Amino acid sequence: MEKKRTIFYIDGFNLYHGLLKGTSCLWLNLEEFSKSLLPRFSEHEIIRVNYFTARIKYNPAEPHAAFDQNRYLEALSSLSSVRIIEGFYKRFRVKLPFAAEPCKSCGKVPYGIVYRTVEKRSDVNLATEMMSDAYRDAADAYVLVSGDVDFAAPLSFLRHVVGKLTLVFNPHETVCDELRRFTSYYKNIPRDLPAKCQLPEVVTLPNGRAIHRPPAWA
Numbered sequence: 001m002e003k004k005r006t007i008f009y010i011d012g013f014n015l016y017h018g019l020l021k022g023t024s025c026l027w028l029n030l031e032e033f034s035k036s037l038l039p040r041f042s043e044h045e046i047i048r049v050n051y052f053t054a055r056i057k058y059n060p061a062e063p064h065a066a067f068d069q070n071r072y073l074e075a076l077s078s079l080s081s082v083r084i085i086e087g088f089y090k091r092f093r094v095k096l097p098f099a100a101e102p103c104k105s106c107g108k109v110p111y112g113i114v115y116r117t118v119e120k121r122s123d124v125n126l127a128t129e130m131m132s133d134a135y136r137d138a139a140d141a142y143v144l145v146s147g148d149v150d151f152a153a154p155l156s157f158l159r160h161v162v163g164k165l166t167l168v169f170n171p172h173e174t175v176c177d178e179l180r181r182f183t184s185y186y187k188n189i190p191r192d193l194p195a196k197c198q199l200p201e202v203v204t205l206p207n208g209r210a211i212h213r214p215p216a217w218a
Helices: 014-022 030-036 067-076 123-134 150-163 175-180
Strands: 005-012 044-053 082-086 088-097 111-120 141-145 165-170 185-188 202-204 210-212
Touching: 005 014, 005 030, 014 044, 030 175, 067 082, 067 165, 067 210, 082 123, 088 150, 123 150, 141 150, 141 175, 150 165, 150 175, 165 175
Parallel strands: 005 044, 005 141, 044 082, 141 165, 165 185
Antiparallel strands: 088 111, 202 210
C-alpha cells in the first residue's frame, strides 16, 4: 500500500502552554514526538514537521530563558525533517487596576502601567503554510498539533473543500469540540508522551558543534 504523504504543523505556543510548561520535557525531539503520535497509522510517511514559534526576548527576571530557547532551536536544526517558522513577540503597555475595590480614603481605584508580551504572526503563519501546502498538493494528510479553535476554519476547508485527510492532536487536557468537528481524526495528546521523546543530552550539529541541554531544562 502506498503511504500517505504527511505534514505536521506544530503550534509551539499552544504546545508549550498545554503540555510542556512546568515539566522537565522542554528538550523535545519533534521528529520522534510526531512519529509517536501516529503509531496506529502505519500508512503515513512524515515528509515534514513544521514548528511555529517566536523567539522570546531577554527578561531580567529569567536571564537564561532566551539563551536556552535559542539553544533548543539550534538543536532542532539537526533534525532533517523539522522546519522552524518564526513569528515574533510584541511588547505593549497596559493600564491595569492594582486593586479590586476603590481606596477607602479617596474612593478611587489605583491604576498602574504594566507591560504585556504577546506572540504575533505564528497562527497566521501556520494557517497560511497549511493552505499553501494544500494548494500545491504537497501532502495527502495534514496534522495539526494545537488546541486553538481558530484553526477550525482552515481544517474544515482542507477536509470538505480540498478533500484532504486532517488530523488533530490537542496538547490540552480539555476537548475542543470545534476542532474535533472539522477533522478526520482527533485525539488529546497523552501527558506522558513528551518524556519519551527527548533529544539526547548533547546534540551534535552537522558542522560538528555540540549543543548541550540547558541545565534549567533537565
